[in-house]
Amino acid sequence: MSRLRLQRELREEAAALERRRQRELQRQSRIFNARVRTIGVDKDALDAQVKERKIQEAAEKARHEELANEMKQNDKITCMLEERQKNHIRNISKAITEFQKNFQKPETRREFDLSDPQALKKDKPARLSDDDPRCTVSGLQKFMGEDLNYDQRLKFQKEQLREWSLQQQRDWKNALADQKFADDLYDKNRIALDQKAMEQQQKEEENKRAVCAAAKDFNRTQAAEVAERKKLEKYQKMKDDMAEISSLLQGDFLSENPDQAVSSFGSHRVITDRWKGMNQDQLMAIRYSQQQQVLEKLVFQLMCIFCIPRFNNIIDKVCRRKYGLPCIS
Incomplete structure (x- = not known):
């Protein structure tokens, strides 16, 4: 193997x-x-390959389009079949429901009384009236002292409560209406009062504006008068200053007029705050007086030297007292 x-x-x-x-x-x-040898690329072979490739791609594209169209057609058919099946199922369910509703009702069943939801409502009460033959002694449905008119009394009480409730509602509505009317009247009065207050306030504001305007005009007039008065005062002050300057320049003080120092009590007296000094005549008179005094003093001294000795004491006292001369013995 x-x-x-x-x-x-x-x-x-x-x-x-x-x-x-x-x-x-x-x-x-x-x-x-050398006869069949090809140097480089075989263009014919490449063109043939390209052509075959294009043909193959076109065939592939056509096949894909055909498959796509076929798939679309199949999808449409599938949708139509599904819709038809749904309609068929719906119709069958509807037919079954109609059949059960018409021919298979619950109350036609034999055991319906066991599952009847209205069984308690359809059943008879244990006691229909006081003469009910089912109310036997052993049934314990009828006793002594029962309130046989309970239903009527309860109905009457309910009606009475209903009437009371309706009356209370009517009273409440009337009270609400009265309260609303009072509130509306109060609101109207308040609005009227507010309107009057606004009008009064507006009048007061207008009066205030008028007063302010008058005050502004008065203040403006006063300011103009004050400015004019200040201007006049300034002009008058300037005029007075110029007059004072002119008076000072032309007066006796700056011009040093000696006559201004003469006192009204006499020509021999002067005003010290105005006195500018003595003139030449006064100075000459003073010098002359001083020379006379010097001469008199010399004469007196000579007389004292040649006078009688008995007058030495007198002369000595006079000289000491008046001239301050030394005593000559």
Whole structure:
């Protein structure tokens, strides 16, 4: 078995080697043969490949479009079938419901009384009236001292409560209406009072504005008068100052007039705050008087030297008292 496998493998290797040898020979014959050898790219082969590729793409595109159209058609058919199935199921359910409603009613069933929801309402009460034959002694449905008119009394009480409630509602509505009328009247009065107050306030504001305008006019007039008076005062003050300056310049004080120092009590007296000094005549008179006094003093001294000795004491006293001369013995 292994020998057959080995022989088969050898034959396969020999066949493969032979195929490679044949391909190599074909390649060499194609390359080394100058007649069939092509240098560069085979354009015809490439064009043929491009053409085949385009044809293949067009066929592929057409096949895809056909598949898409077929899928759309299948989807439409599927939707139509589903809609038809839904309508069929709906119609069947509706028919079943109508059949059950018309021919299979619950009250026609044999055991309906066991599950009737209105069973308690349809059942008779334990006591219909006082003369009910079912009210036996053992039934415990009728006793002494019962309120037999309970239903009527309860109905009357309910009606009475209803009337009272309606009366209270009417009274409440009337009270609300009266309160609303009073509130409306109060609001109207308040609005009227507010309107009057606003008018009064407006009049007061107008009066205030008029008073303020009059005050402004009066103040403006007063300011104009004050400005005019200040202007006149300034002009008068300037005029007085000019007159004073002119008077001072032309007066006796700055001109040093000696006559202004003469007192009204006599020409021998002067006013000290106005006296500007003595004139030349007065100075000459004073100098002359001083010279006379010097001469008199000299004469007196000479007389004292040559006078009688008995008069020495008298002369000495006179000299001491009057002239301050030393005593001559």
